[in-house]
Amino acid sequence: MGMAVTAACHLRSADAGPPLLELGGVTKAFQTVVANRDVSLAIRPGEIHAVLGENGAGKSTLMKMIYGVFPPDAGEMRWNGETVVLTSPAQARKLGIGMVFQHFSLFESLTVAENISLTVPGGVARLTTRIREIGQRFSLPVNPVALVHSLSVGERQRVEIIRCLLQEPRLIIMDEPTSVLPPSGIPALFDTIRELAAQGCAVLFISHKLEEIRSLCHGATVMRAGEVVATVDPRRASASELAHLMIGREIPHPKRSAPTPGRDPVLELRGLSQPSDDPFGTGLHDVDLRLYPGEIVGIAGISGNGQKELAALLSGEAVLDRGRRDLVRILGSGCGDMDASRRRDLGLAFVPEDRNGRGSVPEMTLAENALLTGHAQGMVRRGLIERSRMRAFAETCIREMGVRCTGADAEARSLSGGNLQKFIMGREIRLKPKVLVAAQPTWGVDVGAAALIRQQLIDLRDAGVGILVISEELDELFEVSDRIHVLFRGRLSPALGRAEATVSTIGDYMTGGFLSPDATEARATA
Amino acid sequence: MMRLPWIVEPRIGRTGPRALLAPLIAVATTILAAVVLMSSQGVAPSRAIWQLYIAPLSSLYNLSEVLLKMAPLLIIAQALAIGFRAKVWNIGAEGQLLLGAIGGSLLPLWFNDSVNPMMLPAMALCGMLFGIGWAALAAFLRTRFNANEILVTLMLNSIALQLLYYLVSGPLRDPYGFNFPQSALFPQVAMLPSLFGMGRANVSIIVALLATVAAWIFVERSMTGYKLQVGGVAPDAARYAGFREKRAVWLSLCIGGAAAGLAGVFEVAGPLGQLQRVVSPGYGFAAIIVAFLGGLNAIGILFAAFFMAVIYVGGDMAQASAGVPYAVNTSLQGVLLVSYIAARLFVDYRVRWRRDITQQGAN
Numbered sequence: 001m002g003m004a005v006t007a008a009c010h011l012r013s014a015d016a017g018p019p020l021l022e023l024g025g026v027t028k029a030f031q032t033v034v035a036n037r038d039v040s041l042a043i044r045p046g047e048i049h050a051v052l053g054e055n056g057a058g059k060s061t062l063m064k065m066i067y068g069v070f071p072p073d074a075g076e077m078r079w080n081g082e083t084v085v086l087t088s089p090a091q092a093r094k095l096g097i098g099m100v101f102q103h104f105s106l107f108e109s110l111t112v113a114e115n116i117s118l119t120v121p122g123g124v125a126r127l128t129t130r131i132r133e134i135g136q137r138f139s140l141p142v143n144p145v146a147l148v149h150s151l152s153v154g155e156r157q158r159v160e161i162i163r164c165l166l167q168e169p170r171l172i173i174m175d176e177p178t179s180v181l182p183p184s185g186i187p188a189l190f191d192t193i194r195e196l197a198a199q200g201c202a203v204l205f206i207s208h209k210l211e212e213i214r215s216l217c218h219g220a221t222v223m224r225a226g227e228v229v230a231t232v233d234p235r236r237a238s239a240s241e242l243a244h245l246m247i248g249r250e251i252p253h254p255k256r257s258a259p260t261p262g263r264d265p266v267l268e269l270r271g272l273s274q275p276s277d278d279p280f281g282t283g284l285h286d287v288d289l290r291l292y293p294g295e296i297v298g299i300a301g302i303s304g305n306g307q308k309e310l311a312a313l314l315s316g317e318a319v320l321d322r323g324r325r326d327l328v329r330i331l332g333s334g335c336g337d338m339d340a341s342r343r344r345d346l347g348l349a350f351v352p353e354d355r356n357g358r359g360s361v362p363e364m365t366l367a368e369n370a371l372l373t374g375h376a377q378g379m380v381r382r383g384l385i386e387r388s389r390m391r392a393f394a395e396t397c398i399r400e401m402g403v404r405c406t407g408a409d410a411e412a413r414s415l416s417g418g419n420l421q422k423f424i425m426g427r428e429i430r431l432k433p434k435v436l437v438a439a440q441p442t443w444g445v446d447v448g449a450a451a452l453i454r455q456q457l458i459d460l461r462d463a464g465v466g467i468l469v470i471s472e473e474l475d476e477l478f479e480v481s482d483r484i485h486v487l488f489r490g491r492l493s494p495a496l497g498r499a500e501a502t503v504s505t506i507g508d509y510m511t512g513g514f515l516s517p518d519a520t521e522a523r524a525t526a
Numbered sequence: 527m528m529r530l531p532w533i534v535e536p537r538i539g540r541t542g543p544r545a546l547l548a549p550l551i552a553v554a555t556t557i558l559a560a561v562v563l564m565s566s567q568g569v570a571p572s573r574a575i576w577q578l579y580i581a582p583l584s585s586l587y588n589l590s591e592v593l594l595k596m597a598p599l600l601i602i603a604q605a606l607a608i609g610f611r612a613k614v615w616n617i618g619a620e621g622q623l624l625l626g627a628i629g630g631s632l633l634p635l636w637f638n639d640s641v642n643p644m645m646l647p648a649m650a651l652c653g654m655l656f657g658i659g660w661a662a663l664a665a666f667l668r669t670r671f672n673a674n675e676i677l678v679t680l681m682l683n684s685i686a687l688q689l690l691y692y693l694v695s696g697p698l699r700d701p702y703g704f705n706f707p708q709s710a711l712f713p714q715v716a717m718l719p720s721l722f723g724m725g726r727a728n729v730s731i732i733v734a735l736l737a738t739v740a741a742w743i744f745v746e747r748s749m750t751g752y753k754l755q756v757g758g759v760a761p762d763a764a765r766y767a768g769f770r771e772k773r774a775v776w777l778s779l780c781i782g783g784a785a786a787g788l789a790g791v792f793e794v795a796g797p798l799g800q801l802q803r804v805v806s807p808g809y810g811f812a813a814i815i816v817a818f819l820g821g822l823n824a825i826g827i828l829f830a831a832f833f834m835a836v837i838y839v840g841g842d843m844a845q846a847s848a849g850v851p852y853a854v855n856t857s858l859q860g861v862l863l864v865s866y867i868a869a870r871l872f873v874d875y876r877v878r879w880r881r882d883i884t885q886q887g888a889n
Binding site: 317339340341343344350352357358359362363364372373380383 | 743747748749750752756759760762763765766767768769770
């Protein structure tokens with residue numbers, strides 16, 4: 001379909017008529033934290049409206065109130081001009097509000113139609129035809145009888161959207177829908193969203209990605225620290241204006257110099273193939289990787305392509321048989337059969353993507369969490385814990401990383417995800433590693449702190465540490481990496497230098513473009 | 527998902543005083559249950575309370591009985607708590623205690639005229655090794671074949687009991703004992719010195735107090751204790767840090783086995799003076815209750831062991847003087863555990879009616 005034409009349609013539909021949904025002075029507090037303060041927002045039928053803000057700005061809280069997950073403490077919500085009080089998502093769906101969550105809730109071992117029949121009335125057979133209909137009408141191709149575990153992430157998202165559309169909503173909330181897609185999958189999603197809007201459905205589009213919002217949305221509400229700071233037309237604002245509104249200052253960028261990598265690799269994978277322990281995981285195929293001291297190597301790719309498995313095999317949470325120990329080498333010594341603690345002794349530090357319950361013990365204090373991996377830093381003498389040193393270490397991490405908490409005695413679970421991430425990152429950096437593997441190092445961290453973490457990574461690199469960053473955020477990888485690999489279906493692409501690594505090459509690699517022709521039939525579904 | 531008319535949600539931010547609430551409620555409920563139970567047996571409430579809870583503390587002799595029973599409970603509960611914090615569920619302390627009693631009896635029976643002052647330490651060591659060996663069976667099966675340690679340790683209790691029956695009626699039976707199923711009496715060097723001039727309390731309570739201090743240091747201050755605890759509350763974090771799960775299982779079970787074995791030695795070398803068919807009035811099971819009632823905390827367990835010992839002695843006395851059946855004792859232990867678990871639910875979580883929440887939302 002012609003994009004310019006549909007865009008013109010929206011302009012008309014979006015500017016006319018009374019608002020479908022209107023929020024006035026909505027406030028919501030949790031314990032002592034005010035998540036939303038005096039938030040007002042209006043959206044018309046056929047409008048694509050962005051809610052823009054950093055992690056922790058209060059977007060999710062606002063969306064959950066609109067979707068009836070919990071009620072606001074104060075303020076008013078009007079649906080078609082009438083005041084409504086939502087007490088449950090079921091009630092919101094009845095009104096015509098649907099939501100597509102960032103994290104999918106699909107059963108892997110059921111088919112698409114079976115999954116949908118769990119929440120949408122009507123038998124599997126009838127739903128199968130309706131799924132095809134909806135798929136055709138909104139260009140959402142998906143096979144209703146396919147088992148979910150065989151679907152790509154993009155397809156799973158389509159299933160979620162179709163499930164939502166089957167309830168014939170008049171407003172759809174989409175929470176960071178592009179964050180799970182490869183760059184090549186985004187235009188198709190945008191076509192669908194535009195199609196929805198053209199047919200009169202209003203779309204609330206949650207994101208922190210400025211370019212997407214500028215190309216897709218008719219209006220934008222910018223939130224910062226729980227409050228609305230501006231309502232703008234994103235088509236007329238520049239990305240830097242939006243960014244300035246969003247974080248209240250210029251986005252800091254880390255300073256970097258040319259890398260000076262050493263000669264002998266600090267971390268090596270030699271033709272590593274390993275099936276996943278998880279029946280729905282992705283095994284690794286013939287992965288070759290060399291990381292030299294004084295460089296940062298990025299691993300790009302959509303999650304679910306073997307990142308989890310790769311990280312576990314590097315960290316020592318998953319081990320190989322003794323016979324294959326040499327497939328993983330740290331500083332030249334084969335360590336594939338060593339557990340995490342012995343790899344740490346070799347000089348490895350690791351930041352996992354799950355910070356709660358893996359990178360930290362939620363029930364323990366930050367000081368005790370410093371002990372988790374930092375115990376070799378003089379915190380234990382003759383088997384007993386040196387509590388003052390443990391505390392001092394934790395306090396250094398808190399201070400230097402700007403962790404917002406009540407002190408070293410704060411329980412890890414009392415911290416926000418971003419703050420806990422800063423603490424874990426700080427702890428691993430302070431272990432003085434020779435190799436650092438970081439999975440999603442700035443996931444959920446606010447822009448300012450993310451810049452700090454990236455700068456620390458670069459400084460660590462300049463001090464001669466070899467760093468491997470596994471991330472879904474391309475911007476982040478472009479900012480810090482000296483070379484970038486892409487992981488696709490458990491296979492690692494050749495490395496791209498900074499000059500060759502463009503969004504389009506990486507995007508092509510992310511859907512298997514680096515594979516030989518005989519493997520390309522696997523690409524079709526991505 | 528089933529929609530119950532209420533929801534249970536965790537209370538956030540645990541504070542000091544609240545930790546004491548659950549055991550206190552459990553103790554109060556148990557006292558109340560005792561009154562009801564004894565009344566049903568025709569004992570007046572005031573007399574029931576006196577018999578069960580005050581009489582055991584009323585004389586030096588009775589107090590020494592309490593200390594005598596407190597010692598094995600305390601030793602075993604401290605060790606079990608270490609394992610429970612690591613989520614290794616050793617339910618087999620009773621069997622490990624019996625093995626300890628058997629192992630501890632071998633030396634004084636083989637060297638029945640010994641006057642060697644090293645006899646007691648050697649018995650203690652031997653008994654602990656037997657207890658460890660019994661627990662190690664469960665550790666091996668768990669780490670090698672992933673056999674559930676709850677079931678294995680529980681079933682090993684019954685096997686241990688049959689083993690004891692066999693030994694006291696066969697190989698270890700006193701040849702001059704008129705065929706009674708019991709061993710010969712131990713020589714004097716194999717008996718624990720008593721604590722006061724009177725009563726049966728002996729040095730085992732001192733050892734138990736030392737074990738308490740050791741357990742506190744181990745749990746609160748040692749790196750090994752920390753590793754065990756991380757493995758218990760966040761297994762993924764333990765794997766991430768490289769703390770070995772198998773090691774935690776072995777260590778937890780062996781500590782429990784050693785402590786229970788030692789308690790077994792103290793029984794045969796203390797009040798019994800020989801190996802008999804009945805070595806323990808269920809100390810190994812009661813210690814599980816003690817460990818939980820004490821909040822798996824070394825200091826809390828000290829108080830919990832004392833309370834449990836009082837119930838034991840009070841129950842014995844009530845049985846003798848008021849003709850109350852012994853089952854009252856066991857019932858009260860059950861009430862104590864169940865009410866503690868129930869109290870913990872209400873202390874750690876709060877229950878709210880869905881209706882109230884929706885109404886709150888509508889206002």
